[in-house]
Amino acid sequence: EVQLVESGGGLVQPGRSLRLSCAASGFTFDDYAMDWVRQAPGKGLEWVSGISWNSGRIGYADSVKGRFTISRDNAKNSLYLQMNSLRAEDTALYYCAKARGYSAYDELDYWGRGTLVTVSS
């Protein structure tokens, strides 16, 4: 059974940093791309970033480019999101999602339950 478990969320002040992690199990992690998707309270889904199976292709939404960095450790079956210079508008539930293929831009066939990031002073 595919499982994706996010961690690392919490309350952080504007301008500070936070690192999210996603522990994956139940599939061959290094065969698939992985993504982060977020959802602000009461709002819709917003794609944040994606990384290909071998980290060779990485993409970011314009809203986070230059501030967020996605990475993965295939040996640890883990996905990460380093979030710097956080803003109030980054407040959201952050989901880790598995892509159906190996590219950074594929559809997402499994999702975690999310970790909440709140940016507030």
Place this chain on the structure above:
Amino acid sequence: EIVLTQSPGTLSLSPGERATLSCRASQSVSNNYLAWYQQKPGQGTRLLIYAASIRATGIPDRFSGSGSGTDFTLTISRLEPEDFAVYYCQLYGTSLLTFGGGTKVEIK
């Protein structure tokens, strides 16, 4: 950047009825790289359809996707109680993945 517009915002129907959800793209979608997702509070997000019309693994055949170019449709042939949820379309296959704003299917 392609923008996806979903309509209606809310659909009020009864169990057993047919649901038709629309997703319109501001430009033509290459290779029909359009997916549909279902999101239920406390139950996560599930991929229903990819490549506009292919059902994902384990998805009941009452769910079907159609369309091409700029106009796409998700149809639920007969609503079951568990189908009342929010549905999102998504453009993929480009460096800027995009979601539509969502359609909520609620019990009438």
